[in-house]
Amino acid sequence: MTKGGALPKGFESPSDLGSQEKYEEVKPSSKTMTLRISKFNPDKDHAPTFLEFPVSYEKWTTVLDAILEAKNYHDHSIGVRYSCRQAMCGSCGMNINGKPRLACFTKISELDSDVVTVEPMNNFPLIRDLVVGFERMFSTHKRIKPYIIREDSEISSGTKEFLQTPEDVEKYIQFSSCIKCGLCNSACPTMAADSTFIGPQGLAQAYRYIADNRDQGKDERLKIIDERHGIWGCHFAGSCSQVCPKGVDPAMGIQLLRGYLLGYRK
Amino acid sequence: MEKDRKEGIRGMANPGRYGIERVAYWLMRITGLGLLFYFIGHIYETSSLLDGKAAWNSMLELTQTTEGHIFLTLVIGMCVFHTGNGIRLMIAQSGFGFGKPRRPDYPYTPSSLNMKNKLCIYVSIGLAALAMMYGLGVMYDV
Amino acid sequence: MSSIMRESHIMKIHYLTALVAVGFVIIHIMVRVTQGFSNSLEFESVIANYKSIPYAVVLEAMLILISVHGFNGLRIILLEIKQGRVYENAVTYGCLAAMIILIAYGSRTIIMASMGMV
Numbered sequence: 001m002t003k004g005g006a007l008p009k010g011f012e013s014p015s016d017l018g019s020q021e022k023y024e025e026v027k028p029s030s031k032t033m034t035l036r037i038s039k040f041n042p043d044k045d046h047a048p049t050f051l052e053f054p055v056s057y058e059k060w061t062t063v064l065d066a067i068l069e070a071k072n073y074h075d076h077s078i079g080v081r082y083s084c085r086q087a088m089c090g091s092c093g094m095n096i097n098g099k100p101r102l103a104c105f106t107k108i109s110e111l112d113s114d115v116v117t118v119e120p121m122n123n124f125p126l127i128r129d130l131v132v133g134f135e136r137m138f139s140t141h142k143r144i145k146p147y148i149i150r151e152d153s154e155i156s157s158g159t160k161e162f163l164q165t166p167e168d169v170e171k172y173i174q175f176s177s178c179i180k181c182g183l184c185n186s187a188c189p190t191m192a193a194d195s196t197f198i199g200p201q202g203l204a205q206a207y208r209y210i211a212d213n214r215d216q217g218k219d220e221r222l223k224i225i226d227e228r229h230g231i232w233g234c235h236f237a238g239s240c241s242q243v244c245p246k247g248v249d250p251a252m253g254i255q256l257l258r259g260y261l262l263g264y265r266k
Numbered sequence: 267m268e269k270d271r272k273e274g275i276r277g278m279a280n281p282g283r284y285g286i287e288r289v290a291y292w293l294m295r296i297t298g299l300g301l302l303f304y305f306i307g308h309i310y311e312t313s314s315l316l317d318g319k320a321a322w323n324s325m326l327e328l329t330q331t332t333e334g335h336i337f338l339t340l341v342i343g344m345c346v347f348h349t350g351n352g353i354r355l356m357i358a359q360s361g362f363g364f365g366k367p368r369r370p371d372y373p374y375t376p377s378s379l380n381m382k383n384k385l386c387i388y389v390s391i392g393l394a395a396l397a398m399m400y401g402l403g404v405m406y407d408v
Numbered sequence: 409m410s411s412i413m414r415e416s417h418i419m420k421i422h423y424l425t426a427l428v429a430v431g432f433v434i435i436h437i438m439v440r441v442t443q444g445f446s447n448s449l450e451f452e453s454v455i456a457n458y459k460s461i462p463y464a465v466v467l468e469a470m471l472i473l474i475s476v477h478g479f480n481g482l483r484i485i486l487l488e489i490k491q492g493r494v495y496e497n498a499v500t501y502g503c504l505a506a507m508i509i510l511i512a513y514g515s516r517t518i519i520m521a522s523m524g525m526v
Contacts, residue, residue, distance in 0.1 A: 042269035099283055122277060126269040174367045187284060189291060192277030194488045195270075211367070226416045228496070233488060236358055237291035238379045239284040247374025252364055255378065259361030261416040275489060295485060302478040309471070309514040315458075315521050319451040326449060349430050356423050404445045 030056040033108060035066050037078055038119040041128045050117070051075060057108045063096055063116060064103035067130070079129030087245050090181030094130050095119040100186040102245045121186040123195075137182050140198055144206040144224055149217030162214045175208035175253050177246040184240035184250045196229040200240035203231055204250035207257040218260065226261055287379055290387045294351050297344035304341045335405045342401040343394040350390030358383065422480050429473035432466050439463065458521035471514040479507040 035055045040048035053070040064082055071078040080103075083089040087105040096106055097113060100121050108116060124132035184200040185191050191199050198206075206225055210218045225231040234254045241251040259265035273280075281292035314325040328334055357363050364377045439457065440448045447453060457463050483503040487496055520526065 040269070120271055122271050122273045124271055126271050132271060170369065171367055174370050177370055189278045189288065190488055192273035193275055194491060195272060196491050197488070226414055228415055228487065229491070230415060232415045232419050232484075235291055235294070236287070236355055236378075237284065238287035238376070238383075241376035241378050242284050242287075244374070244376070247370025247372070247376070249367075249370075249376040249378050252367065252376065252378035255359055255364070256361045256367070258359050262360055262420065264360050264362075278488070298478075298481045299485070302482060305474055305478055306510060309510060309517070312454075313513065313517045315451070315454060316517060316526055318526065322451045322454070345433070352426055356426070404441070407446075 030058060031109075032056045033066075033113070034115045035070055036115060036117040037067065037070060037130070038117075039078070039129055040120075040126065041079075042126055048119075051078070055108075059107070059109045061108050062104050063101075063106045063108060063111075063118060064092055066108060066116065067103060067118060079127070079131045081131045088179065090179035093121050093132075093181040093183050093186065095121055095186070100183040100243050102181060102183070105245050121182060123186050123188070123191045124182060132182070134180070134182060136195070137180065137185055137199065137201060140202040141180065141205060144198070144202050144209075144221055145217055146205050146209060148209065148212065148215050149220065150215065164213065168213045171213070172208045172211040175204050175211070175248055175250075178205060178208070178248050179246055181245065183243045183245065184248075187239035187243045188234075189237050189239065190233045190235065194229060194233060197233040198225060198230055200234070200250035200254060203234065203257060204240075204248055204253035206231075207253035210257065210260065222260055225257070231258060231261065285379070286384055286387050290351055290390075293347060293391075294355070297348040300344045301341070301348060304337075304344075335402070338405065339398045339401050343398040346397040347390050347394035350393055351387060354383065354386040354390065418480065422477060425473040425477040425480075429470060429477060432470040432473065435466055436470060455521060455524075455526060458518065459524065461522065464518055464522040467518050468515060471518070472511055475507045475511050475514075479503040479510075 032054055035053045036050045037053070038048050039045075039051050051070075051074075053066075053074050055066045055069055057066060062085075064080075064085060067078065067080050068082075071080060080092070082092040082104060084091070085104045087102050090102070092103040093100060094103055095101075096103065096118055097111055097116060103118070118130060120126050120130050120132045124134070124137070127133050178201065180201065182201065184204070188197075188200050190197050203225060206221045209215050210221055231254060234251075236251060236255060238251045241249045244250060256265070279292065279295075281289045311325050311329075314321045329338060358378075363382055364380055368377075443453065448457075458467070480503070483499055486499045486503070
């Protein structure tokens with residue numbers, strides 16, 4: 001994190017060269033906020049506690065930057081999972097000020113609060129501190145068969161590839177942006193109480209493959225989702241779409257998927 | 267060992283945090299349960315007809331109180347909201363009313379939470395309020 | 409219920425009962441309002457309503473439609489609150505039984521009142 005506001009050596013713009021004195025006059029724009037991090041190890045602790053750290057931030061500082069500063073300089077034991085730092089890997093989902101968000105994709109300045117509280121995501125089993133287990137989500141994801149199902153293959157086909165028009169791709173491309181971060185499942189009101197529900201992540205992916213015109217596994221998938229804790233557990237509260245950091249809009253995919261079961265789509 | 271972070275009924279019943287669509291979800295549940303409760307009561311209430319005029323009139327007296335009128339007004343509101351929002355949900359859940367999927371562009375405004383849907387929710391709430399006022403007018407012969 | 413029917417079939421029934429019930433509820437309310445709310449609740453007036461066969465049919469249809477819709481809605485909510493084979497079967501068959509009992513109890517009133525057995 002840049003605390004002073006000055007560019008690192010070697011990064012000055014040409015016009016600034018030789019005017020170091022002028023640069024030093026620029027006031028740092030850092031503000032300070034309190035970062036509250038939930039600490040809880042189910043193996044050792046009885047109840048979660050919150051660690052508080054004063055953290056200075058700039059306009060561009062993300063919540064993940066702040067957590068890592070606290071981890072690096074204050075408490076190495078803070079458990080946090082992250083990888084790409086650019087909303088690509090889906091590792092750093094957590095509750096930030098009560099709502100599920102990606103820590104790397106949430107700027108502190110956007111939160112408009114002097115206190116930022118980070119907790120593990122709801123509706124997932126806790127491993128430690130901010131880290132939750134994704135096993136159930138991944139197994140549900142596998143259950144809906146997230147791959148193209150068809151008898152022939154691109155290798156055996158005479159054309160060597162299955163051509164699609166841009167219109168064919170538009171039908172599902174939105175839903176293929178899913179990074180499996182689990183924010184949608186965390187926000188879903190049905191998931192809050194029903195742990196056997198497939199969830200918005202799995203259902204949106206079921207639509208992604210059914211809407212793909214290369215796929216022939218529609219009937220198989222519809223059978224999987226048309227059960228007691230399947231697609232009908234969605235009541236279109238829309239919370240999943242509201243928190244999705246990639247614009248997947250799972251609520252839309254689920255409603256479109258229902259069209260197949262109600263006979264509006266073929 | 268992992269600790270389950272399930273929000274439970276509290277998470278399901280909390281209408282805050284996620285905008286008007288989540289409020290509509292919560293209201294739909296509450297009004298549905300309320301209407302079922304009223305319906306069972308209404309069937310029991312009308313069965314007093316079989317015990318003659320005196321039994322019917324004494325049952326009717328229960329609803330002729332201020333509390334009874336308030337309850338009936340709430341039932342009218344619940345009925346109108348549940349119907350209006352229910353029709354919105356039926357249309358949306360059949361896959362209509364939010365356009366076609368498209369390539370997502372930042373800042374990723376979800377089209378399933380579009381203004382048409384929000385407007386339908388507000389109209390359902392507005393109609394419920396109007397119906398409640400009309401119902402009060404009828405009950406108090408205004 | 410859902411072990412013998414696919415959930416999508418149950419939901420089609422859920423939607424259909426709602427739509428048709430709305431129509432009948434509007435008729436039911438219009439009958440009350442056009443007669444004057446207080447007057448329509450007089451004992452004689454209510455009995456006269458029941459003796460009208462088309463109106464009795466509307467009431468019976470409404471009773472069945474709302475019971476099916478209402479108890480299925482309750483089943484859906486209860487199944488989301490808690491899971492487990494025994495609980496889920498208890499909720500499913502419990503709701504089905506409650507629905508049948510309510511329809512039978514309401515039908516008794518409609519049939520007896522419309523046949524003048526009051």
